[in-house]
Amino acid sequence: MSISRRCEIPPTAGLPLEWEDFRAKPRSLSATLARFLSIPPPIMTCSGTAALIMALRTLQQRLPGRSRLIVPAYTCPLVALAAHFCPGLKIIPCDLLPNSIDLCPQQLASLCNEQTLAVVVTHLAGRVADTDTALAIAKSVGAAVIEDAAQSLGAQDGEDSLGLKGDIGFFSLAIGKGLTSAEGGVLFSRDAILHQQLVAQCANGLPTNIRWEITRTLQLFSYKLFYRPDRLFWVYGRALRRAIARGDSVAAVGDDFSIADIPLHRLGVKRQRVAAAATARLPAYLAEGKIRAQRRLAQLSQLPGVKVLDDGPGKQGVWPFLMVMMPSQRERDAAMQRLWTAGLGVTRLFINTLPDYPDVVPLLGDTLSLSNAQDFARRTLSVSNSHWLTDEKFAAILHVLRQSLLNASSD
Numbered sequence: 001m002s003i004s005r006r007c008e009i010p011p012t013a014g015l016p017l018e019w020e021d022f023r024a025k026p027r028s029l030s031a032t033l034a035r036f037l038s039i040p041p042p043i044m045t046c047s048g049t050a051a052l053i054m055a056l057r058t059l060q061q062r063l064p065g066r067s068r069l070i071v072p073a074y075t076c077p078l079v080a081l082a083a084h085f086c087p088g089l090k091i092i093p094c095d096l097l098p099n100s101i102d103l104c105p106q107q108l109a110s111l112c113n114e115q116t117l118a119v120v121v122t123h124l125a126g127r128v129a130d131t132d133t134a135l136a137i138a139k140s141v142g143a144a145v146i147e148d149a150a151q152s153l154g155a156q157d158g159e160d161s162l163g164l165k166g167d168i169g170f171f172s173l174a175i176g177k178g179l180t181s182a183e184g185g186v187l188f189s190r191d192a193i194l195h196q197q198l199v200a201q202c203a204n205g206l207p208t209n210i211r212w213e214i215t216r217t218l219q220l221f222s223y224k225l226f227y228r229p230d231r232l233f234w235v236y237g238r239a240l241r242r243a244i245a246r247g248d249s250v251a252a253v254g255d256d257f258s259i260a261d262i263p264l265h266r267l268g269v270k271r272q273r274v275a276a277a278a279t280a281r282l283p284a285y286l287a288e289g290k291i292r293a294q295r296r297l298a299q300l301s302q303l304p305g306v307k308v309l310d311d312g313p314g315k316q317g318v319w320p321f322l323m324v325m326m327p328s329q330r331e332r333d334a335a336m337q338r339l340w341t342a343g344l345g346v347t348r349l350f351i352n353t354l355p356d357y358p359d360v361v362p363l364l365g366d367t368l369s370l371s372n373a374q375d376f377a378r379r380t381l382s383v384s385n386s387h388w389l390t391d392e393k394f395a396a397i398l399h400v401l402r403q404s405l406l407n408a409s410s411d
C-alpha cells in the first residue's frame with residue numbers, strides 16, 4: 001500500500017476544533033446542549049465516568065442497601081472502575097445477545113434481584129441499544145436504569161435523545177467521542193426530582209481543581225493542534241505502534257485505565273465555552289457522517305460472513321466509526337495484522353470483557369457465562385468514520401478485509 005507512514009487517520013470521527021471556538025463569546029454549554037438535544041439542562045462534569053459516579057451515589061442514597069450494579073460485560077473498563085468511588089457497590093457483568101450490543105434478557109432477568117441498584121444500558125459505538133427490555137426487567141425488581149450514551153451524543157431513540165427513556169442518562173466529551181472539551185461529561189434525568197438530586201450531588205462531589213483544569217486545558221489546545229492526519233502520528237500513531245510492537249493491545253487502544261485516571265472535579269467554564277462554540281457545527285458534521293457511514297456500511301456488509309452493527313427501526317444512531325464483526329477471530333486478527341498500523345483509522349474498541357481487566361477484578365461480584373460478549377470482543381474491529389478517511393483509503397481497507405477473508409478460508 002502506498003500510504004505514507006506519517007498519515008494517521010483518527011480512529012473515530014471527532015469534531016475538529018477551530019481557533020474561533022477558543023475566542024467565541026461566552027455561551028452556556030449546558031443550555032446549548034439542552035437546546036440541541038431537547039433534554040433538561042444537563043449537569044456538566046469532568047468526565048463521563050464522573051457523571052456515572054455522581055449518578056450511582058445519588059441512587060445509593062435513594063435506594064439504600066442495594067449493592068449490585070449490572071453492566072454489559074463488554075464495555076469501557078472505566079464503567080466498572082466507577083464502583084471504586086461508590087463504597088459497597090459490586091459490578092455484575094451481564095452477557096450480550098449474540099452479534100449484538102444488547103443485554104441478554106434471560107441472563108439480565110436471572111441477575112436482577114432486590115439487591116440490584118441499577119442496570120446500565122450502553123449505547124455502544126453510536127448505536128441505539130434496546131432500553132425498553134432492560135427497563136421492564138429492572139423495574140420488576142425496583143432497580144433504576146442508567147443509559148450510558150458516552151459514545152452516542154446526538155443519537156435518537158424514536159423522536160427523543162438517548163438518555164431520556166432510562167432514569168438517568170450521560171454522554172462523554174472525552175477526546176475522540178465526537179464533541180470534546182478534552183474530558184467532560186453530560187449528566188441528566190428526565191425526572192425533575194431526580195435531576196435536582198443529581199445537581200446537588202455534583203455541587204458537593206465535584207470541587208474546583210486548578211491543577212486538573214490546567215492539564216485538561218493544555219490537552220484541549222493539543223487537540224486543536226494535533227487532531228489532523230499529518231500530525232496525529234505524534235500524539236497517537238507513535239504510541240499505538242510502540243504498544244503493538246510489544247504485544248500490548250490493551251495499551252494500544254488506551255484501555256489500560258486505573259482508578260488514578262478518574263479525578264473528580266468541576267468542568268472549567270473556559271473549556272465549556274470552547275465546546276459550546278463547536279456545538280454549532282455538530283449537527284451538520286453528524287449528518288454528513290451518517291451519509292458516509294451508510295454508504296460504507298452497505299459496502300462492508302457485502303463481504304462474505306461480515307456483519308456491521310446498525311440500528312433497528314425508529315432508532316437513529318450516530319457514526320463515530322463502523323463496528324465490523326468478522327466471521328471469526330482468525331479473520332479479524334489477520335485483518336488487524338495488516339490494518340492496525342496502516343494509519344487508516346482501523347482499530348479495536350475494548351480489547352477484553354470486564355473480568356479480563358486485572359484492575360476491574362476486585363470490584364466484580366458473581367459472574368455467569370459471558371460467551372457472547374467474549375465472542376464480540378474476539379471478532380470485532382472498528383473502521384473510523386472520520387471525514388479524513390477518503391474513498392480511496394476506505395477502498396484500501398475493503399481490499400485488506402476481502403483478502404483476510406479469502407486467506408483465512410483457504411488455510
Ligand SMILES: *Cc1c(COP(=O)(O)O)cnc(C)c1O
Nearest residue numbers: 047048049076078150172173174
Ligand atoms: C468513554 C466511555 C465511558 C467513560 O467516559 P469518559 O468521559 O472517558 O470518562 C463510559 N462508557 C463508555 C461506553 C465509554 O465509551
